[in-house]
Amino acid sequence: MIGFTEEGIAARELHFAAYHEAPHKMVYERFGGAGDAIVWQNASGNPDERVWFGQFRPRTCPDTMRTVALTSGVFFPDLPANWRVLYGIAGLVAEEVLSGETDDPGAIADAVRYRISNDEVSATDLADTGITDIDDYQLNDEIVEESLRIWRERWPVVEQEAEYLIRFAKD
Structure with missing residues (x-):
């Protein structure tokens, strides 16, 4: 049996938290928004909770940026109708890929x-994805495939942001 140390579990959770939040940020910025990804250590001491938490905090919405740009006479491309779903699902998709089990869009x-x-997704991820009820939610393979394509195209940006989050979380 593989033995897990507290330090090993904490390091893995930090890695996953950073690589979950970085794709949220990158996809949001790709559509013209701005915001900050953060990770922080859970101070509760509760062994049943995660050691590391993360969050993406939007500052400027892509819809708002597009409206301002167009009002100012600046060209701004149309936003895809599903940009919020792509942004919201990016972290979950990244976690599945990072788990190493698969990179098949259907399996993800x-x-x-x-x-x-199974209630294993944060309320913010659900809200960002627009999910209010799993029974009404249809995550299709095409959305996952598009999410994969977007963040893989900009993998160096995701990796740089995630490693930045990891480095500064430890300080």
């Missing part, structure tokens, strides 16, 4: 649906 969609139905 199934895994994300499973996590959502």
